[in-house]
Amino acid sequence: MKRSRQALVELLRARKYPEVLVTFGAHRKTVRSLRSLLYAEEALVKWRTVSMFGWLAAERPDLIAQEVDRLIWSLNDEAGSIGRGAPECIGEIGRNNIGLVQHGVDVVIHYIEDPETCRPPNRNTEILVGVLWALGRLGGGKPKRVQKVMPVLLSFTEDPDAAVRGMAAWSLGQIGGADATARLQGLTEDAGVTLLYEDEQLNEKTVAAIAREALAHLNR
Amino acid sequence: MATQPSAPRKTDIGPPHYEQFLHPVIKKNYGQWKYHEYLKPGVMVHVAESGDKIYSIRVGSPRLISVDVIRLFADLADKYCDGFLRFTSRNNVEFLTDKEKSIEPLIKDVEAQGYPVGGTGNAISNIIHTQGWVHCHSAATDVSGLVKATMDELYEYFVDMKLPYKLKLAAACCLNMCGAVHCSDIAILGIHRRPPKIKDEQVSRVCEIPTTVSSCPTAAIRPTTVEGKQTVKVDEDRCMFCANCYTVCPAMPIADALNDGVSLWVGGKVSNARSEPMFTKLAHPFLPNNPPRCRRVDRADWLAEVL
Amino acid sequence: MADHKLRETPLLDDLQKGPWPSFVTDMKKIAERKPMVNDLLGQLELSYKERVGHWKHGGLVGVIGYGGGVIGRYSDSPDKFPDVAHFHTVRVNQPSGWFYTSQALRDLCDIWEAHGSGMTNMHGSTGDCVFLGTTSEELEPIFAKLTEKGWDLGGSGSDVRTPSCCNAMARCEYACYDAMDVCYNITMEYQDELHRPAFPYKWKFKFAGCPNDCVASIARSDLSVIGTWRDDIRIDQAAVKAYADTGMDIRADVTRKCPTACMRYDGKEIHINNRQCNRCMHCINAMPKALRPGKDTGATILIGGKAPIIEGALLSSVLVPFMKMDKDDDYQEFKDLMERIWEFWDEHGVNRERIGECIERVGLGNFLEAIEVDPQPEHVKHPRTNPYIFYEEYFEDDGTG
Numbered sequence: 001m002k003r004s005r006q007a008l009v010e011l012l013r014a015r016k017y018p019e020v021l022v023t024f025g026a027h028r029k030t031v032r033s034l035r036s037l038l039y040a041e042e043a044l045v046k047w048r049t050v051s052m053f054g055w056l057a058a059e060r061p062d063l064i065a066q067e068v069d070r071l072i073w074s075l076n077d078e079a080g081s082i083g084r085g086a087p088e089c090i091g092e093i094g095r096n097n098i099g100l101v102q103h104g105v106d107v108v109i110h111y112i113e114d115p116e117t118c119r120p121p122n123r124n125t126e127i128l129v130g131v132l133w134a135l136g137r138l139g140g141g142k143p144k145r146v147q148k149v150m151p152v153l154l155s156f157t158e159d160p161d162a163a164v165r166g167m168a169a170w171s172l173g174q175i176g177g178a179d180a181t182a183r184l185q186g187l188t189e190d191a192g193v194t195l196l197y198e199d200e201q202l203n204e205k206t207v208a209a210i211a212r213e214a215l216a217h218l219n220r
Numbered sequence: 221m222a223t224q225p226s227a228p229r230k231t232d233i234g235p236p237h238y239e240q241f242l243h244p245v246i247k248k249n250y251g252q253w254k255y256h257e258y259l260k261p262g263v264m265v266h267v268a269e270s271g272d273k274i275y276s277i278r279v280g281s282p283r284l285i286s287v288d289v290i291r292l293f294a295d296l297a298d299k300y301c302d303g304f305l306r307f308t309s310r311n312n313v314e315f316l317t318d319k320e321k322s323i324e325p326l327i328k329d330v331e332a333q334g335y336p337v338g339g340t341g342n343a344i345s346n347i348i349h350t351q352g353w354v355h356c357h358s359a360a361t362d363v364s365g366l367v368k369a370t371m372d373e374l375y376e377y378f379v380d381m382k383l384p385y386k387l388k389l390a391a392a393c394c395l396n397m398c399g400a401v402h403c404s405d406i407a408i409l410g411i412h413r414r415p416p417k418i419k420d421e422q423v424s425r426v427c428e429i430p431t432t433v434s435s436c437p438t439a440a441i442r443p444t445t446v447e448g449k450q451t452v453k454v455d456e457d458r459c460m461f462c463a464n465c466y467t468v469c470p471a472m473p474i475a476d477a478l479n480d481g482v483s484l485w486v487g488g489k490v491s492n493a494r495s496e497p498m499f500t501k502l503a504h505p506f507l508p509n510n511p512p513r514c515r516r517v518d519r520a521d522w523l524a525e526v527l
Numbered sequence: 528m529a530d531h532k533l534r535e536t537p538l539l540d541d542l543q544k545g546p547w548p549s550f551v552t553d554m555k556k557i558a559e560r561k562p563m564v565n566d567l568l569g570q571l572e573l574s575y576k577e578r579v580g581h582w583k584h585g586g587l588v589g590v591i592g593y594g595g596g597v598i599g600r601y602s603d604s605p606d607k608f609p610d611v612a613h614f615h616t617v618r619v620n621q622p623s624g625w626f627y628t629s630q631a632l633r634d635l636c637d638i639w640e641a642h643g644s645g646m647t648n649m650h651g652s653t654g655d656c657v658f659l660g661t662t663s664e665e666l667e668p669i670f671a672k673l674t675e676k677g678w679d680l681g682g683s684g685s686d687v688r689t690p691s692c693c694n695a696m697a698r699c700e701y702a703c704y705d706a707m708d709v710c711y712n713i714t715m716e717y718q719d720e721l722h723r724p725a726f727p728y729k730w731k732f733k734f735a736g737c738p739n740d741c742v743a744s745i746a747r748s749d750l751s752v753i754g755t756w757r758d759d760i761r762i763d764q765a766a767v768k769a770y771a772d773t774g775m776d777i778r779a780d781v782t783r784k785c786p787t788a789c790m791r792y793d794g795k796e797i798h799i800n801n802r803q804c805n806r807c808m809h810c811i812n813a814m815p816k817a818l819r820p821g822k823d824t825g826a827t828i829l830i831g832g833k834a835p836i837i838e839g840a841l842l843s844s845v846l847v848p849f850m851k852m853d854k855d856d857d858y859q860e861f862k863d864l865m866e867r868i869w870e871f872w873d874e875h876g877v878n879r880e881r882i883g884e885c886i887e888r889v890g891l892g893n894f895l896e897a898i899e900v901d902p903q904p905e906h907v908k909h910p911r912t913n914p915y916i917f918y919e920e921y922f923e924d925d926g927t928g
Contacts, residue, residue, distance in 0.1 A: 499842075
């Protein structure tokens, strides 16, 4: 098991998504192994696993028909487990195949409205950042989807944590709109540093850089 | 916020191998046991094919115990048992020794510390129970208190072996029934009696509506819209207050101080001896919560009569 | 030493009286040095007064790399009880059979005292040692110290939960297979499935050495492994006589209580028609020095046990009447079966559906076919009583019939 897990990790590092099914088989056991990698300690592996789920959503939705329900459940604290990677997966699956996430997507979208889970002192910042990324992926495809939560999303650009500000900025850059543009202009001097997963690469960036790139993207 | 660990972390190592915790007599005679006997309440001897003997002294424990109590057990194990002990599947502690002469001094010391020796053979072996108000967020009652109150009343049946046979008791603070309430000889089950109070403005934000609808065993939940918001409604005639919807949807709390309480169940069994395992049957549908000891209805008398 | 005011708890104080050891006495003592326990007592007292709990839904917590093992818990009254604002649970995978040494227990106590409330459950219902009450910041330090001493977290969530077992061959003459070794082996084999939830819902293994099932496996676990034998019960007739000489009424208490009436006592010896014996353990329990399980031992595998929510409580039901639990083979036959079952459940199980409910929904026949297990008489409790039968074979009236 450990050997094959390592081989799976290598394929994801190399972004060889079709090869994952060819090597490990197009069946549920492979999908479970991928779910397990959402908890990988190495951030890049987790994010590539997210991209793999997006690939599955587009190419083999039959393999992940049940997945979204389970990912949503893992965000419920009654589940007894922590839904690391779940919001990102739902965002990526939704971006590639919106039909797969119809039932669950509102839970992710409205997640940021709950102060218990999204504001200090009890929040899980990693999950919140994942949700913000998912909003960018979902809203980037269809901005209307996330309009209801725009005011709250905008407020996260003022969060004390740079990772939250940075991801909120990136997300706004995907979604667009006059309010987004205006808020991004206010972030172009923010020197806070964070990790951003974009175009399947994980890079350290300042919030300022993210904001500037987002504005450039919106103005193209 | 740290998402990257700083040094290679050990993970997936699993529990320590049990072999390092086995008394040498147990290790030597592993799989070679011949018979066992009860020497007196709480004291067993297991005899191996080789003739070796291991004595087990069983001591009652509240399950909810501090590190002080665990350290006390550890100290007693060091003093009388070369440091070997175990816990049982019903939350008691057993001291393990191959020296018969250690038994009486151990018992004296344990009892002086306030812990009863017993729970073996035709006795009550403790009450398996859940977290209750100490820690559980779906609790309809407190269970540690109930267990303490009940075991105080039934104490004589723990420290002696005078029942017709073994008696397994369980208590659970809600219908999730962590433990084996559904199959115990006698069980206490925390229950709700009023439907959930739905917070409409929260439902669509924090709950996945299809999962919430399908979480209801009696199909009492339907999606609906209230003031433009997607939410759910509960058919109160169909609701039997199990609280499963609250588990999946935090916007449907169900705890009700006035109406929550406990029910009593009788007649289950977990083992296959003589007959198949059986579910417990409802004996008394509702007793109000009356902490700390539920004295108002004198239920302990009822239990004593049953025995 | 205490720099915090100790909570007044008049209702709880009543539980200090009485002969059974009092958790209140214990908690009040540790509260003198542990503000978390002091506030826990305060909140519990409020619950006793108001008759309602004070815990709420809150954010998700865990340790890096794992999806479970930690249950988040938050007080709904942190202004009143700030020291239980966070009160998370850490599950520590117990050693098989709950055997410990004093040193092992002290190691756990020292870690917990330094990083948490100091309150525990020995043990939780699934089997884990439960560390009850700590804050989010302490989770990584606790985990680091646990693994340093050779301990690991248990399962939680939609995963394989921590397996547990009876003390089987360690101390019990009834043990028909090495349940403690199987439990440890399975726990180690499926560490990934235990720590990273990926299933429709929870999965519980419990291993019992004999049909007495002292871990209530059939009542509580999705997958029950119950030790059994397929040859004859061993009888020591001299020991039978010894029991008779002590005054035991062998007919009334043993042979006449046999559920299949396969036993006879002629005043001198016990005779058992083993072909009729259903291996329930009653006679063996009654006369452990005289009667023992057979020597051709193995286990019965049963599936589907669970508590009521949602479709009702289920007892595990026979899936494989007899399987040799072969240590030399690393229990490969058992593992292969588990993986076929999981493949099926993972594919067909809806969210929060236990395997027992899944089988009831899709039908036992379809399930057996999917996992490549042939239907057997042992799968059937009694033949159908419902005459609405889907006959598939019939005669054609084509002149040849």
